[in-house]
Amino acid sequence: MVEQAHSGASPLPGSEALIQLRDLHRSYGRGDRAVRALDGLDLTVPSGCLYGLLGPNGAGKTTALRILCTLLAPDRGTVQVAGIDALAEPRAVRRLLGYVAQEVAIDKILTGRELLQLQGDLYHLDRSKRERRIAELEELLGMGDWIDRRCGSYSGGMRRRLDLASGLLHSPRLLVLDEPTVGLDIESRSVIWQVLRQLCSSGTTVLLSSHYLEEVDALADRLAIIDAGKVIAEGSPATLKQALGGDRVTLRVREFSDAAEAARVQTLLQACQGVRQVVVNQAQGFSLNLVVDDQNVVERLRRQLAEAELPVFALAQSRPSLDDVYLQATGRTLMDAELAVAGSRDPKAERKQNMR
Ligand SMILES: Nc1ncnc2c1ncn2[C@@H]1O[C@H](COP(=O)(O)OP(=O)(O)O)[C@@H](O)[C@H]1O
């Protein structure tokens, strides 16, 4: 079973909870037309980790992050950041965090540096501190000469790095990013991943939302999968996948002369401890596909098959993915959920973006 939503969960041992969202509800519009974006969302983010919020478009990620960053009020629920009640003391919470929104409208006339300087003034950084910080961020984000070019000429990757720099200018304890790599090329994406890892290892707590499975899988220490405004699974990527059990194993023994022989081997395998399912793949000379509990089962099977004079000559193994976790909890894949939302909203561009 998937580790279920963690209502009332305590923080991880040895680490305090930096963020605690409890029972968040938020709808847009009224009456029959109301859209329920959050439906009792609970989230605990421990201090110092890189935390992923994974869910299809429309799941409520942006709404949750905007509420956390005090840009939107919930209909119900509580928000605490570092023990501060964000609804009562929004200014204090804003000082602790940097927010990088999904869509940022940046000035096209100013250069990147000018924009950061302006931002520094908004945070009341004194001039020398501001310049020192900009130099640090230039280095961290590999901003190069283009920091002195007008933002209007920036590529998506450059713009994203500037957004990041601007969220990091006041050295916040918590960095919140909404879909930080949507639409970016692979190189820019990997620069951003690297920077986020670096930030986290130097003590910044990072919370990011994404609808990219592989992004959350590769980056996050812990994650919450959200769907229809609720957390449906929570844990580390490895724990969530392990909880599903069942490595997928494709195993080939010599080609069987006929279906009867394949069926005989299928029965033999099915009786083995730790084997959950055996499917005969008739298309490929009767190979066998198995779902097994763990690696030990594969080793045992090798021995048993060798004893039955059926030595294994090919074996491919794949771990369950986060999509399997999502599937288990919701009954559909993340990709299907994305397509359903894109279909109901229409814009072709959106659908294209979601297809990877
Ligand atoms: N300003 C808004 N007005 C009306 N509906 C909205 C608004 N913002 C979001 N929604 C709806 O709320 C739901 C959650 O949206 P959102 O929080 O943006 O999800 P996500 O970021 O996971 O894609 C979706 O059904 C979305 O269409």
Ligand SMILES: [Mg+2]
């Ligand atoms: Mg969003």
